[in-house]
Amino acid sequence: MTPTWSPPTADPGVGWAVVDVETSGFKPGEARVLSVAVLALDADGRVEQSVASLLNPGVDPGPTHIHGLTAEMLEDQPTFAEIAPDIAGLLAGRTLVAHNAGFDYSFLVAEAEQAGAELPIDRVMCTVELARRLDLGLENVKLETLVRNWGLTQSLPHDAFDDALVLSKVLGPLLDRAAERDVWLPIREVGRKRWPNGRVTHDMLQPLKALAARMPCPFPNPGRYSGGLARGMRVALSAECSRTHEELVERILHAGLAYAVDVDPQTSLVVCNEPSPARGKGLQAQSLGVPLLSDAEFMAGAGGLATRPDAGPADSTDSADDGQFALF
Structure with missing residues (x-):
């Protein structure tokens, strides 16, 4: 059969999981995650469960002047493998949300595969892409710009937990604006493969x-x-x-x-x-x-x-909501 495509429904399952990671570099599988935060949101967009921790990467943490994390700060912290079950528990059934989701998702799954763990992530949404679709009239769509736009405050920029927390607060207004303007949410489906030897690999989030x-x-x-x-x-x-x-x-x-x-x-x-x-x-x-x-x-x-059953010229009306905005 010839493959067809339709946008995934925006129903987030049991909810959203807002994620942020701080890393030692920019290449998943080479650089390592130094801190991670996963915030599970309830139906009203409030944080109901969370996992947030510094991590011992087992390697040099890289540019401390950027992320502020030293080897001494990380040496007694848990490894990713040790907290992977807790992270998986929060992600199960939820849509992962991150600001520049390709970055955070790729590092999470790279760490999981190195640890021999499986992360039950089925769908991912990028709030950078969502903000770009909304024509907010801002100079850029950086997280700190969105925070200022909605009159929020942030205590520790580039701290994984604080970044995830402010993103959870920005998410509601972004979703409301998308609903008002009938903008599709940029949700992408991902999956996993179990190999005969028991190893699990995760799909990469391709453009x-x-x-x-x-x-x-x-x-x-x-x-x-x-x-x-x-x-x-x-x-x-x-x-x-x-x-x-x-x-x-x-x-x-x-x-x-x-x-x-x-x-x-x-x-x-x-x-x-x-x-x-x-x-x-x-x-x-x-x-x-x-x-x-x-x-x-x-x-x-x-x-x-x-919306037409035939393959002829289209009508000039746009009607592609499909009820996708019953979110919070």
């Missing part, structure tokens, strides 16, 4: 564009865009978009369109907010006669197309 580039479209390409989207159209994304590429790729896949990495004569349209692009894929599209569509026009058309 959605990388997955979409390898995913065949279940519909044939009907050709160039000429006033209405149709299933099977090949859609490329320019840099000149106000929405994130991840959000646009979600809509491409959900509507039965094909994500095109490059612009070529078979490309149906390029999403580009610049009507006269001077560079990149927008310029390539114009040189090939490939139509340009703004991201607002594309989102409206893709939303209508996803």
